[in-house]
Amino acid sequence: MKKSLHTKSVNGCNLLTALSIAQKSGFSGVEIVASKLDAYLAEGFTAEDLAAELKAKNLEAICINDICHIESPRPEALEQMLEEAHRYAEVAEIIGCKYIQLVPLVELDGYAWDAILDITANNVKQICDIGANHGVAFQLEAVAWSPFRSLKRGLALIEKVGKDNLGMVVDTWHFWAGGETQPEEVAAMDPSLIYNIHFCDGKRQAPDTVWDETKLRGYYFNEADIPLEDYANAIKASGYKGWWSVELVSSKHWEMDAIAVAKKLSDDMDHYM
Template sequence: MLGKALHTKSIWKSNLMTDIRLASEAGFGAMEVASSKIWDYLSSGSPLSEVTERLKQYNMQIISINDIANVERTDDDAVRNTLAETEKLSAVAQQLGCDCIQLVPLLALEGRSEDEVIELTAKNIARICDIGAKYGVRFQLEPVGWSPINSLRLTQKLIQAVGRDNFGTVIDFFHLFVGGDTTPDDVRHFDPNRIYHIHFCDCRLPKEGESFDETILRGMYAGEGEVPLAEWVQAVKDTGYEGWWSYELISAKHWQCDVAEVAAETSRLLDKYVLNR
C-alpha cells in the first residue's frame, strides 16, 4: 500500500517535535527526518524517549533519517568519522524505530574513472552496511545529480559491488532528472526490492550560465517545473513498488513560508499526483 511521508527538509525552519505534530495534522503517516534536526534536539540535552512518546501520541513513525554524507571519501580521518557517525546514528535509528538511513556520496572522487569511483565507494558502504546490520538498519543511496554517481545505472553497479542485503536506493525525481542519464524507463525496470523510498518533487534545469543551486532549481511545487511528473510517477508504480513517498521540497523560498501551510500543500500534491485522490 502506498503511503505519504513528510520530508522534514521541506519545512526546514521547524524543529523535530513540531515536525511530528505538523506531519500528523497534514495527513501524513510517516516522516523522513533530517539528521541535523536529531542532532540539534539531542545537543539541547533532551532525551530520545520524549521523541518516541511524541511519535506515539501522533501515531507517527520515522521511516528514514537523512543522511550520512561524503561516504565516498577515502582519507583515513574521513573514513573513521563516517564509521563512527554510522554507529551513533544507527543506534539512534534503532531507538526511534527507524530502519533506514540515507547515504550521500558527493565529489571527493570526481575525475576518477567510473570503475574506481564504484570500487572505492562500495568499499566504504560495505563497512557502513555491516555496522547498520547490528541495529537492524538498512541504507538507501541518494545518487546526486552533479556527482560522479548520478544515475540508476551507476546505482545498480554500486549495489552489486557493495553486495549487502541492507543496501538499496531512493528514487529522487530531482537528482535523477538533473543528472540527465536516467529515464522513466530506467526507473520502470529497476528492482523494486532495492527501492526503499521515493523523493517526489518538481524542478527545472539551470539556465545557461546559471549556478547550480538546488534550493532555487527545486524551489517550486509540483506542476510548476519541467519534470514530466505523470511519466515518472507511473514508472515507479510499474516497478511494483508499494512503499512510502516523500515530497522533498528543498526551497529557499518555501522555507520562509508558514511551515504548516507547506506541509499541508505537499500532502495535497502527493494525493493529487501519486494517490489520485
C-alpha cells in the first residue's frame, strides 16, 4: 500500500507548490485537482512539463479530480463533460496517471431512481469510451448529498455502465456522511473495483442545514466522528493493495502552514495504513 496526498488538502497554493509539499511530507503520490491543472496549462505549460516535474520529485500522479455533474440531462453539460474527458485523458496518458474522478451531484434530485441510473449511465458510457482510447480509467465518488450517496448505488451505476474502466473510490467521509454504507460492505467489495481510497475524518450534516464540505471535513484524523479504524480494517479486509490518498477538505487548514498540515497528515496516516 502506498500513500498519496490529495492536493485539495493544500488548496491555497498552485500545482507545483502542492507537488513540492507532497514530496517534503512523505508522500509518494498525488491526486491533482483539476482547477490547479487547468491554471497550470493555461499559462502555457504542457503535460510533458508536468510529467518532468513529477519525475524530478519522485511522485506518481494517481488521479485527476474531477469531472462533475456526470448525472446532468442537459446536452450542453454532456458536451462539456466529454470535452473535459478528452482534455484530462490526454494529460493523464502523458503523465502516467491511471484515473480521472467522476462526481455525480444533484441535477436529478426528484427523478425516479431508474431514470437517474439510465441518464447517468448514458453519460458515463461515453466518458469511459474516451478514456479507453488513452488507457485511462475513471473512479466514481459516491457523493454524500447526491442520489449516488452509497456504495450500493455506486456499484449499481458501474454495473449499468458495463465498462471495464470504471470503478470506485472508497471515500470514508462520503460513505459515512451519506449514512447508507457500513464498513462491512467495504470489506465485502471486489478489490478490483476499488481504484483508490480517500481517507479522512469528519462530521455529518446537522438537520435542516446546508452541506458545507469545507467545514464538515475540517478535521485531522481522530478529531471527529468517523470510525476510521473500522474503515481502515474493512479496506484491508477487502484485499485492496493500492494507493491511500489523504483528503482534507478544510477551509480552516487551507489558511494554516501547508507543509505542517501535510506532514501531520502523512505521519498520522501511517497509523491507519
